[in-house]
Amino acid sequence: MPKAAVVLLLFGLTVVLAVLLASQPAPPPLPVELAVVVLDAGHGGPDPGAVVAGVEEKDVNLAIALRVQRKAEALPGLRVVLTRTGDVYPTLDERLELAESLGAKAYVSVHANYYRDPKVCGVETWVDTGAGRESLRLAQALQEAVASTTGAPDRGVHRQTLYLRRTPLPTALVEVGYLSCPAERAKLQDPAYQDRIASGILQGILAFLGAP
Numbered sequence: 001m002p003k004a005a006v007v008l009l010l011f012g013l014t015v016v017l018a019v020l021l022a023s024q025p026a027p028p029p030l031p032v033e034l035a036v037v038v039l040d041a042g043h044g045g046p047d048p049g050a051v052v053a054g055v056e057e058k059d060v061n062l063a064i065a066l067r068v069q070r071k072a073e074a075l076p077g078l079r080v081v082l083t084r085t086g087d088v089y090p091t092l093d094e095r096l097e098l099a100e101s102l103g104a105k106a107y108v109s110v111h112a113n114y115y116r117d118p119k120v121c122g123v124e125t126w127v128d129t130g131a132g133r134e135s136l137r138l139a140q141a142l143q144e145a146v147a148s149t150t151g152a153p154d155r156g157v158h159r160q161t162l163y164l165r166r167t168p169l170p171t172a173l174v175e176v177g178y179l180s181c182p183a184e185r186a187k188l189q190d191p192a193y194q195d196r197i198a199s200g201i202l203q204g205i206l207a208f209l210g211a212p
């Protein structure tokens, strides 16, 4: 075969191969990616957090975190991992390390608030002073959703120096209500109200994960 013919043949084969490859059907979509979110029930063990009229913040935080985890079990694409499931105190670094070791998409810490003025009531969300765009987006989503599902006063997102600065993950701390506000303290112990808070936290997490 003349050299020119060989070149032409090779060229032709390349074109045919390219056309075949290009016409391959698209691969089936991958199953929904599993997102891990670490949810932290603030305080625990020897650290009760705020204590008002015998109500300990650590117990309220844990009850809500457990409810969020239970609700999330119905969602195949999401796994909510808790930093504690009982009355124990993992250090703050241990809590963050858990989130990092799992490659968590977000770390959310659940707290109940205290203020000397009992008239101050409502939901607020905190980010670290150095929080980036993603932490702010997470905080906004949580704040909006929890204020909405509870109907509690929406006290907005605030910045404060927090241990959350020790991780690069998106992080936010939700203060789900004031134990120092008598009406809210009663609600925070009510399973139905805890459930509304839990729905709000879950909605906020999903809104954050769904809109990158």
Ligand SMILES: [Zn+2]
Residues within 6 Å of the ligand: 042, 043, 049, 050, 057, 111, 112
């Ligand atoms: Zn707290």
